[in-house]
Amino acid sequence: MKKINPVLQYFLKIISMLRTNIRDYGMYIALVVIFGVFSIITGGLFLGPVNFTNLLNQTAYVAVLAVGMTLVIVTRQIDLSVGFLGAFLGAYIVVEVENAGASVGLALITALIITIVIGFIKGFLVAKVRVPSFVVTLAGMFIFKGMLLLKTNSTTIPATHEFFRIIGVNYLSSYQVGPFNLLALILGFLVIITLAVMSILRYRHDKKVGIKGNDLSMVISKLVFLTIIIGFITYTLAAYRGVSYLIFITIIVVIVYHFLTTKTVLGRRIYAVGGNPDAAELSGISVQRIIIFVFISMGVLTMIAGLMYVSMLRTANPNYGISWELYAIAATYIGGTSANGGVGKVINSFVGAIVIMSIQNGMKLAGFPSNIEPVVLGAVLLLAVIFDIYTRNVRSIDLVGVHYAKVKYNEEFALARNNYLEAKKALKVVDKEDNLKVLELEFELMKAQGQYNQIKDRIRSSKEEEFVNGV
Amino acid sequence: MNKTILEMRSITKQFPGVKALDDVTLHVNEGEIHCIVGENGAGKSTLMKVLSGIHGPGTYSGDIVFQGEVKAFNGIRDSVNSGIVIINQELALFPDLTVYENVFVGHELVNNKFLVDWKKTREETKRYLDMVGLDVDIYDHVGTLGVGKQQLVEIAKALSQQVKVLILDEPTAALNEDDSKNLLNLLKELKKSGVTSIMISHKLKEVISIADSVTILRDGRVVARMEKDELDEQVIIKHMVGREIGNIFPKRPPYKGGDIVLETINLNSFDKTKGRYVVFNSNIKLHRGEVVGIAGLMGAGRTELALSIFGNSKKYKISGGVIVNDKRVDLNSPSSAIENGIAYVSEDRKRNGLILTETISENITLSALRKISRNGILNFSKQDEVAESYVGNLSIRTPSIHQRLRNLSGGNQQKVQIGKWLFTEPNILILDEPTRGIDVGSKFEIYTIINDLVAQGMSILMISSELPEILGMCDRIYVISEGVQTAEFTSEEATAEKIMAMATV
Numbered sequence: 001m002k003k004i005n006p007v008l009q010y011f012l013k014i015i016s017m018l019r020t021n022i023r024d025y026g027m028y029i030a031l032v033v034i035f036g037v038f039s040i041i042t043g044g045l046f047l048g049p050v051n052f053t054n055l056l057n058q059t060a061y062v063a064v065l066a067v068g069m070t071l072v073i074v075t076r077q078i079d080l081s082v083g084f085l086g087a088f089l090g091a092y093i094v095v096e097v098e099n100a101g102a103s104v105g106l107a108l109i110t111a112l113i114i115t116i117v118i119g120f121i122k123g124f125l126v127a128k129v130r131v132p133s134f135v136v137t138l139a140g141m142f143i144f145k146g147m148l149l150l151k152t153n154s155t156t157i158p159a160t161h162e163f164f165r166i167i168g169v170n171y172l173s174s175y176q177v178g179p180f181n182l183l184a185l186i187l188g189f190l191v192i193i194t195l196a197v198m199s200i201l202r203y204r205h206d207k208k209v210g211i212k213g214n215d216l217s218m219v220i221s222k223l224v225f226l227t228i229i230i231g232f233i234t235y236t237l238a239a240y241r242g243v244s245y246l247i248f249i250t251i252i253v254v255i256v257y258h259f260l261t262t263k264t265v266l267g268r269r270i271y272a273v274g275g276n277p278d279a280a281e282l283s284g285i286s287v288q289r290i291i292i293f294v295f296i297s298m299g300v301l302t303m304i305a306g307l308m309y310v311s312m313l314r315t316a317n318p319n320y321g322i323s324w325e326l327y328a329i330a331a332t333y334i335g336g337t338s339a340n341g342g343v344g345k346v347i348n349s350f351v352g353a354i355v356i357m358s359i360q361n362g363m364k365l366a367g368f369p370s371n372i373e374p375v376v377l378g379a380v381l382l383l384a385v386i387f388d389i390y391t392r393n394v395r396s397i398d399l400v401g402v403h404y405a406k407v408k409y410n411e412e413f414a415l416a417r418n419n420y421l422e423a424k425k426a427l428k429v430v431d432k433e434d435n436l437k438v439l440e441l442e443f444e445l446m447k448a449q450g451q452y453n454q455i456k457d458r459i460r461s462s463k464e465e466e467f468v469n470g471v
Numbered sequence: 472m473n474k475t476i477l478e479m480r481s482i483t484k485q486f487p488g489v490k491a492l493d494d495v496t497l498h499v500n501e502g503e504i505h506c507i508v509g510e511n512g513a514g515k516s517t518l519m520k521v522l523s524g525i526h527g528p529g530t531y532s533g534d535i536v537f538q539g540e541v542k543a544f545n546g547i548r549d550s551v552n553s554g555i556v557i558i559n560q561e562l563a564l565f566p567d568l569t570v571y572e573n574v575f576v577g578h579e580l581v582n583n584k585f586l587v588d589w590k591k592t593r594e595e596t597k598r599y600l601d602m603v604g605l606d607v608d609i610y611d612h613v614g615t616l617g618v619g620k621q622q623l624v625e626i627a628k629a630l631s632q633q634v635k636v637l638i639l640d641e642p643t644a645a646l647n648e649d650d651s652k653n654l655l656n657l658l659k660e661l662k663k664s665g666v667t668s669i670m671i672s673h674k675l676k677e678v679i680s681i682a683d684s685v686t687i688l689r690d691g692r693v694v695a696r697m698e699k700d701e702l703d704e705q706v707i708i709k710h711m712v713g714r715e716i717g718n719i720f721p722k723r724p725p726y727k728g729g730d731i732v733l734e735t736i737n738l739n740s741f742d743k744t745k746g747r748y749v750v751f752n753s754n755i756k757l758h759r760g761e762v763v764g765i766a767g768l769m770g771a772g773r774t775e776l777a778l779s780i781f782g783n784s785k786k787y788k789i790s791g792g793v794i795v796n797d798k799r800v801d802l803n804s805p806s807s808a809i810e811n812g813i814a815y816v817s818e819d820r821k822r823n824g825l826i827l828t829e830t831i832s833e834n835i836t837l838s839a840l841r842k843i844s845r846n847g848i849l850n851f852s853k854q855d856e857v858a859e860s861y862v863g864n865l866s867i868r869t870p871s872i873h874q875r876l877r878n879l880s881g882g883n884q885q886k887v888q889i890g891k892w893l894f895t896e897p898n899i900l901i902l903d904e905p906t907r908g909i910d911v912g913s914k915f916e917i918y919t920i921i922n923d924l925v926a927q928g929m930s931i932l933m934i935s936s937e938l939p940e941i942l943g944m945c946d947r948i949y950v951i952s953e954g955v956q957t958a959e960f961t962s963e964e965a966t967a968e969k970i971m972a973m974a975t976v
Contacts, residue, residue: 205852265840265847272837275826282783282815282823283838283891284806342828 004403010217012399017218020396023336026387027348031355038362046362049240053247055354055361056237057312060246061086061305063353065328066335067257068301070349071294073332074274076341077126077133079295080325081140082302087321088148089115090306094159094316095151104163111303119299123292141325149318157316168311171241172248180235181242188234192227199223246308250350253301257346270294275342330377331356334384355380398463405462413455420445420452476501476667477555477636482521482533491517492531493691499636499684504658504668506678509688510711510971511769511936515671518688519638523557524550538635554635558625560644566614571596573613574628599627603657617746619650626657630666637661638669643677644770647747655681673768675704675975687711704972712938712967720943721915723922729759731797732930733780733813733899738791740772740779740954749775749787751954757899757930762921764945765934767974772954773934774818777901780932781815782808795899809838814892816885818904818934824888827877831869832858834876834887839895861890865920882913889920900924901932906940918944938967952976 004012018025038046045051065082072079089111096107122140126133159168174183203219237243261267272280273290281287305324310316335352337344359380363373406413423445430441477499484492492514499505507515520526522535524544535542537553544550547557564573574596582588596609605623607616613624622642629637639658643651655677658668672678678685679702687695687710695710734757740750749772757763765773779789782802793802795811802808808815817824825834835858836843843853858872865886869879876884885905892900902921906914921931921944935941941948948965950958950973958973 263849263851265844265849268833268837268840268849271829272826275828276822278823279817279826280837281785282781282805282817284804284809285837286804286806342826 004400008403009400012403013215013218014221016397016399019399020394022394023388023391024348026391027335027351027355027384030384031351031358034355034358034362038358038366041366042362046365047236049236051361051365052233052236053240053244055357056250057244057246058361059353059357060250061308061312062324062327062331062357063250063350064253064301064305064308065324066331066349066353067253067346068298069325069328069332070335070337070344070346071257071261071270072133072298073329073337073339074341074344075270075291075294076274076277077291077294078137078329079122079133079140079298080137081122081144082298082305082328083321083324083326084141084144084148085115085118085299085321086302086306086309086324087317088144088151088306089303090310090320091148091151091157091316091318093307094157094164094310097161097163098157098159104161108307111307112300115299115303116296119296120292122299123295126295127288127291145321148321152316152318154318156318159310159314159316164311164314166311167245167249167307168314169244171244174242180238181240182238184234184238184242187243188230188238191234192230195226195230196223246312249304249308253304254346254350261346266293271342327353327356330381333388334381336384336388338388352384395461397460400464401462401466402459404464404467405459408467409455409459413459416448416452416455420448423448474501475499476538477522478534478536479518479522480534480536482518482531482535484517484521484526484531491691492521495533495688495691495693497686497693498696499667499669502662502665502667503683504662504670504681506682506685507669507671507688508673508675508678508685508707508711510938512690513688513711514691515688516640517691519557519640519669519671522550523547523555523638551632554633555638556629556632556634556636557638558622558629558640558642560641562618562621562625564613564621564624567612569610569612570600570607570616570624571609573624574599574631576628578632595631596627599630600624602630603627604653604660617650618645619647619653622646622650622654623657626661630661634666636667636669638671640671641673641770642670643672643674645745651677673975675707678702678707679704689713705968708968708971708975712971720940721919721922723925726758726761726946729761731756732759732795733757733932734794735780736792736794738776738779738789738793740775740787740789742775742787744786749954750779753779753791753956755932755949755956757932759898759930760925760928761947762925762931762933762945764941764948765932765951766938766941766948766970767951769936771951771974773951774903775954776951777815777903777932777934780808781805781813781901809895809897812896812898813901814838814895814897814899815901816888816892816903816905818907820881820884820888825876825884825891828875830873830875831862831867831879831887832872835861835891835894838891842894857894861887861894865890866916880909880913882909882916885909885913885917886920889917893924898928899930899932901934903934904936905933906935906937938970941965941970942967950974 035047065086069079069082092114093107093111096102096110097104102110118140122133122136125131125136171181172183174181176182177185199219199222203216237247261270269280269285269290270293272283272285273287277287309320331352332344332349333339333352334355335345335348335350337349356377359377360373363376364370423441427438427441427445430437432438475498477497479495479497482492482495482497483490495514495518497507497518507518509515517526521531522544524546527545528543535544537555542553544553544555550557565576568576571593575592580588580591580595593609600607600609603623603626605620605627607620613621616624626637642654646654658670658681661668670678670681682702683699685697685702685707686693687697687707689711694713697707733755735753735755738750738753739748741747742749751772753776755763765776767773775787779787780793780802782804792799794800795813800807800811802811802813805815821827826837832854836854840849843850843857855872861867862869862872867879867883867886867890869883876887879887889905905917905921909917921933925931933941933945942962942965946962948960948962948970949956950960950970952974957976958969960969
């Protein structure tokens with residue numbers, strides 16, 4: 001058989017990869033579209049160094065919450081209380097430091113203990129007492145709202161301590177290289193190198209043990225794409241003031257949780273509990289302990305998010321915390337986490353948070369009235385989940401194989417298609433009164449349709465190696 | 472008196488891959504009690520589903536003739552309107568509604584077009600409760616009644632729907648002796664007032680005491696029909712099991728004896744949700760290198776026994792002792808059972824055994840993650856090595872170890888489940904229905920795996936509903952009926968007839 005043109009082959013492979021893994025890449029495509037649209041509307045302002053850095057700073061607290069929420073939803077639970085709990089813990093730290101004169105370290109440690117105890121109680125009620133998590137955390141929502149009001153005494157309290165300024169406003173200091181921040185450049189470079197080394201090692205390992213992974217050309221294409229994205233982010237951050245503490249903390253949280261969920265025993269157990277709690281229990285995993293852990297982890301991240309928020313705004317306020325949990329849950333679902341449990345990636349929830357905050361930030365920047373923003377956000381959430389359901393059962397496709405198959409089965413395909421169209425036409429012109437004839441033609445149509453579908457399916461499911469090795 | 476009320480003529484029903492019913496003919500006279508018996512999977516329940524319209528017309532071939540007319544019931548509502556009411560093993564009651572609400576749910580008594588006549592509903596309910604001899608407050612919530620009383624509520628509900636033919640699928644399976652007797656007497660009473668009953672039952676003594684005629688099914692065919700005066704337990708059993716045990720079981724050297732590795736001493740399990748003992752005074756012994764079978768009918772308490780040994784005490788209150796390798800152990804969770812070298816291959820691999828959204832290599836290593844990790848961090852090359860070796864040793868057919876479980880056939884899924892448990896390095900392997908729902912070729916492979924494991928000194932406890940499998944594979948056999956151990960046979964003593972007789976006590 002005639003060998004395929006290598007350029008065409010390359011593009012067919014890329015499209016095959018995108019179509020086969022559309023669930024994973026869909027969100028990135030959506031993000032690129034959103035970035036593009038807002039860049040055009042705002043005349044490039046949206047992706048400019050200042051706004052983009054601000055966007056990431058604003059995303060930080062939602063992203064941290066979304067990371068914790070991913071684990072909660074993966075284990076088939078929900079946590080509605082994170083908004084007011086976060087605001088309460090933020091207020092607690094501010095009030096302890098500003099009004100009660102506690103040291104920052106002491107305030108942080110007591111806040112940490114409080115949130116761990118609360119997380120344990122939530123987890124205990126859900127896992128052991130078997131109160132639905134929706135109810136437990138709904139109750140928590142009321143309780144923490146009240147605690148926030150009590151702690152702030154319903155007044156705004158300024159956070160003047162140096163610590164809050166550093167966390168909320170400062171950037172990791174470093175040398176400037178011309179107009180660029182050196183540390184940001186170094187960090188970006190390190191990330192790209194790490195990714196490159198990891199994917200090459202993965203490729204070599206797969207090859208060694210005989211796993212059929214991606215081609216080298218695909219691995220390199222992916223890497224080039226990622227390098228461009230990370231390079232762009234690095235450039236944008238470096239061109240402004242570098243990496244803020246908010247962004248830095250967020251990245252650390254995402255990396256730690258990515259590692260936890262993908263590389264550790266604990267992570268595997270969390271996903272097993274979410275995928276099939278009965279099987280997990282019979283595999284010797286304590287489902288109750290896992291769920292309690294997940295709520296404690298959510299609590300710790302909630303505290304970090306609350307601290308980030310009060311530091312960013314330099315105040316504690318009784319009105320903080322509203323809808324935080326909704327943003328976190330929405331980010332998680334936009335990131336493709338399954339409400340049926342067992343499926344979901346921390347990194348994707350992080351990107352989901354960026355999607356949400358981009359919409360918020362972009363619409364404000366473009367001068368849309370702020371009342372429209374929730375409508376758009378709701379629509380995006382709905383579309384994301386519909387997309388997820390729609391693509392749940394995509395079959396893998398190999399367009400190179402399809403290309404060969406199209407050539408090979410060309411005649412059969414044309415024949416089947418022709419038969420089908422003929423049969424359809426025949427049924428249209430037949431005398432409708434002649435029942436017997438209609439019946440006969442309907443039978444013919446069904447037969448032709450069946451053959452047509454068969455050949456289409458055969459072409460659709462063809463793989464490259466069937467043709468290359470056979471020749 | 473001998474007027475035909477119902478006839479099912481040459482019913483054939485095909486499921487993907489199996490013929491569930493093959494030319495089955497059923498003949499029921501008006502006002503009689505007709506019993507249907509057969510082994511698990513003989514087609515009894517399928518036949519009743521065809522009759523009650525759950526499997527609608529077009530999904531089977533053959534005719535249903537009811538009161539002289541050919542009927543095509545499309546759904547339960549159709550059959551109920553004609554007076555055929557089925558009461559399933561799983562009762563269809565609403566536990567949080569009151570008795571009278573339950574009796575008339577779905578066919579509410581109405582005042583005019585849309586208002587429920589609650590006064591009349593309560594009066595009528597009382598009348599039907601009297602008919603079935605149930606003395607409860609009609610304001611009671613059904614969930615607070617015992618299973619026996621719930622069953623009577625179901626029958627009252629059937630009567631309120633003007634039932635002509637009452638179908639009961641194993642009505643006494645969940646009842647104690649008094650309640651069972653009560654129910655059978657009620658059926659005799661109803662018979663006097665003209666209600667015809669069709670009863671599926673495993674308990675042959677019950678069948679013989681109550682039936683006017685009996686149809687025996689085996690492998691989807693009718694093998695015999697007997698009238699009241701010909702009924703004989705031995706004959707019925709012979710018909711139920713009468714199939715040749717082919718040589719589909721690979722040979723292994725005869726069992727030579729060894730130390731006791733597992734022993735239960737008066738093990739009792741009380742099911743908190745069902746409110747009764749599911750395992751009663753179990754005393755079993757398992758020796759090194761031995762295959763011991765647990766035979767019994769579905770619902771006899773075999774899985775419950777296995778889970779009690781395996782330490783799943785969430786659902787059961789367990790008393791008595793388990794001795795593993797001469798040491799009394801307190802198995803209060805699956806992880807402690809795993810630590811003591813026990814593994815449990817579940818009968819319901821999709822629900823309790825495997826995580827279908829994950830890959831082969833992830834599933835195989837799930838129960839022993841410590842072995843592929845250091846300080847809580849997973850070693851993926853080791854995980855893949857492990858998976859590759861089990862895929863090879865157990866000849867799991869798959870394009871890759873990274874294939875998700877839901878894409879594998881039943882036989883290969885089962886092998887993954889066995890691999891998963893072998894990786895915990897057990898010395899006692901409990902296999903619960905190891906070959907359910909898998910094809911003959913894979914069955915043979917699984918039997919071969921069992922023999923290999925035994926040759927390496929593994930001890931196996933095998934639960935199975937398939938008598939040929941029990942007889943072909945086991946060195947010793949315990950028979951369980953309603954939670955009670957009724958017999959123990961060596962492989963030489965055991966016959967299908969003997970086991971069936973003890974399982975239907």
